[in-house]
Amino acid sequence: MGRAPCCDKNNVKRGPWSPEEDAKLKSYIEQNGTGGNWIALPQKIGLKRCGKSCRLRWLNYLRPNIKHGGFSEEEDRIICSLYISIGSRWSIIAAQLPGRTDNDIKNYWNTKLKKKLFGKQRQKQGSRKGKEINSISTISNNINNMNQNPCWPELPIMQQPIQFSNNDHTSIRKLLIKLGGKFSENDQLTNVVSPNSQYPIDNSSMQLMYQNHIKLISSSPIDNVFNSMTAPNTDPYDMDGEASNFTAEFEHMINNHQQKLDGLEFLYEDDVFIDKSASTSGGNLDWESMNPYVLPLPPIVASNDVILQEGALDEL
DNA sequence: AAAGCCGACAACCGCGAATAG
C-alpha cells in the first residue's frame, strides 16, 4: 500500500506561480502566519495549490530578506568547506548563510560551485596522470554515498545563524557544539559515542575532529591548512583569472595531497575508486572499506589523518 | 531562421522524522 498523497493532484495547480498567487500567499502569511498547518493554508486563502508547494514558495521566494544570486567568495568558501565537512546537508549550510535558502545553495552548488571546483580539477587530473576523472556526477554521487554512511551523525538545524569571522575559532567551536553536541558548554572535550553506538570516539579523535573543522571551515585558517600541508613554494598555482583564490587553494589541496586526504580519493582517482566501490554491496561507498587505515568516521576524519601524518597536531 | 544544446533556476516528489491524537 502506497503512501497517501498530501493533496488531490487533480485539483491543485502546478508549475510556476503567478504574481496574484504570490501576493495572496504573502499577504496572508504576513498578516496571519502559517497557522502551523501548511496543508490547510491554501484552502483558507482560496489557492488551488498543494500545501507543500505553498510552503516551498514562501520559504524559497516570498519570505522577507531572501537573497538571490550574487554569492560572494566568502559564501563560496563557507559552502565548500561545509560541503566537504558535512556533505549535502543544505539546510544546515543555509543556516550559516543568512538570507540564503537551502534550495538556492543546492542549485548554486550543482550548477556553479561544483563545476568551479571540480571542473578544473578534472582538467588538471587528465594532464597530470594521463587519465581523467570519469565525471563530475560521479564525484558528486560518491560524495553523496559518503553522506549515507551509517556512522554519520545526525545534525540539528541551526536556530541562529553563526557568523564566521576570520580567526574566530570560538564561533566554529560553537558551530560544532550545535552540529553534534560533541563538546560540553565549558569547552571541555568529552567522551562521546556516535549515534548508532557502533563507533566509540575518544577524546583525541574528537580533538582531531574539532581541529580539522577549525582548519577547514574558518576562512583565514584555510590558508593555514594549505600551508601546513604543503612544502613552501612548490607548484605555484597557475591562476587563470577566472578561478578565485579559494578555488585555486581548494584545487591545490586536492592536487598535491591526494595521499593525505584519505577518504577523498574519488576527488582525483577514478579507477581506483571505482574498483573499490564495485566491491561493496550495491556499489555504495563504504567508509571503512574505502580507507581501512583510518577511524571509521565521517569524511572529516580523513583530513584529520592529514594532521596526524604531518604532525601538525603538536603545533596546536 | 530554425533546431538543438546547455545552463540556470523554480518547482515537484518521495522519504524519513516529528508530532498530535
Next chain:
DNA sequence: CCTATTCGCGGTTGTCGGCTT
C-alpha cells in the same frame, strides 16, 4: 504504544532563455 498527519529535507525534474551550429 500505535497510527495518522504534517513537516522538512534532499534529490530530481521541468521550464525557460541564451548560445551555438
